[in-house]
Amino acid sequence: MAVLRARAITKRFDDKTVLSGISLDLKKNEWLGILGESGSGKSTLLRIMARLLDADEGEVYLGRDRLPDVSTQLIAGHAGIKHIHQEFELFPNQTVRENIAYALRFYEPDFRDERVEDLLELTQLGPVRDQKAKLLSGGEKQRTAIARSLAELPEVLLLDEPFAHLDSRNRQAILEAIQSIRRRHHLSCVFVTHEAADALAWCDRVAVLRAGQLVQVGTPEEIYDHPANAYVAELTGVVNWLPAERPESGKYFVRPEWVKVTKNSARATWRGTLAAVRFRGSFWEYLCYNGRQEAMTFYAAKSKLNVGEELLLTYPRSAVRYVE
Numbered sequence: 001m002a003v004l005r006a007r008a009i010t011k012r013f014d015d016k017t018v019l020s021g022i023s024l025d026l027k028k029n030e031w032l033g034i035l036g037e038s039g040s041g042k043s044t045l046l047r048i049m050a051r052l053l054d055a056d057e058g059e060v061y062l063g064r065d066r067l068p069d070v071s072t073q074l075i076a077g078h079a080g081i082k083h084i085h086q087e088f089e090l091f092p093n094q095t096v097r098e099n100i101a102y103a104l105r106f107y108e109p110d111f112r113d114e115r116v117e118d119l120l121e122l123t124q125l126g127p128v129r130d131q132k133a134k135l136l137s138g139g140e141k142q143r144t145a146i147a148r149s150l151a152e153l154p155e156v157l158l159l160d161e162p163f164a165h166l167d168s169r170n171r172q173a174i175l176e177a178i179q180s181i182r183r184r185h186h187l188s189c190v191f192v193t194h195e196a197a198d199a200l201a202w203c204d205r206v207a208v209l210r211a212g213q214l215v216q217v218g219t220p221e222e223i224y225d226h227p228a229n230a231y232v233a234e235l236t237g238v239v240n241w242l243p244a245e246r247p248e249s250g251k252y253f254v255r256p257e258w259v260k261v262t263k264n265s266a267r268a269t270w271r272g273t274l275a276a277v278r279f280r281g282s283f284w285e286y287l288c289y290n291g292r293q294e295a296m297t298f299y300a301a302k303s304k305l306n307v308g309e310e311l312l313l314t315y316p317r318s319a320v321r322y323v324e
């Protein structure tokens with residue numbers, strides 16, 4: 001059952017169409033990602049879904065109710081939908097605890113105190129709870145802002161890259177906090193990101209937006225393993241394009257994790273020279289070129305290969321994918 005539905009949303013700014021007929025459902029308890037490059041229309045779509053901006057065409061429904069146009073409302077937004085973005089303001093001279101408690105100022109003190117403790121724990125802000133906001137690090141400030149936004153739980157949470165500028169440790173901490181809150185309180189959530197890795201790791205389904213058009217909606221495995229086209233294939237991970245069997249046919253590719261070195265020339269599907277070795281922390285990345293300057297990337301746990309070495313590579317036929 002869909003909690004929030006966008007139906008045939010079209011939006012133009014001046015003469016430029018930035019969203020073309022987008023229909024998207026957010027299901028109950030779902031974490032739905034909207035993945036796309038900068039300028040693809042993600043924030044505009046989210047603002048329309050949050051009732052902060054009117055579409056030129058199309059409707060947004062919360063449950064069965066069609067949401068009224070923003071222009072007919074005194075206050076933009078909707079009580080059941082919370083929109084969290086990168087810009088936030090804290091009270092600089094108040095503590096972390098006070099900043100979060102402010103969002104709950106109209107509630108009973110017992111309820112408020114319990115809820116604030118819960119949020120401090122979830123966002124791992126316990127150690128700085130009595131520190132003034134102006135003395136916090138950027139990541140702590142952002143976590144405080146998110147804890148405050150989550151103090152009163154909405155039905156639907158819309159996240160517009162609120163942690164795009166954080167380091168990976170802080171981003172991980174916030175994503176985990178949101179995930180626990182979401183699971184515990186059965187929140188439905190839309191998460192806008194241009195980071196494919198975040199969309200794949202955290203979302204139940206991902207909608208890929210390209211220049212205002214919805215290109216594919218699917219589970220992370222579907223969009224990674226069966227991308228709708230070459231654009232989605234490249235957006236979601238590293239792609240090794242294989243020579244086309246016929247010039248007019250579509251394109252074939254294999255992901256690097258399927259490619260292995262072999263000593264058996266009868267098994268080799270690809271031959272080339274190792275051009276680069278990159279240490280990626282938990283694995284090594286190798287880049288080869290063949291005589292036609294076609295590239296092949298593959299991964300392995302430890303480097304035993306040297307640049308300039310001639311390699312025989314193999315991959316299973318079942319790992320080869322086709323896109324139009």
Ligand SMILES: Nc1ncnc2c1ncn2[C@@H]1O[C@H](COP(=O)(O)OP(=O)(O)OP(=O)(O)O)[C@@H](O)[C@H]1O
Nearest residue numbers: 013014018036037038039040041042043044045194
């Ligand atoms: N108020 C506005 N007036 C005119 N053009 C706008 C306005 N808001 C957005 N746009 C344009 O609409 C397009 C989509 O913008 P949007 O912010 O939705 O993209 P995005 O995918 O969220 O990008 P990013 O990842 O960089 O935030 C862009 O070309 C942008 O310049």
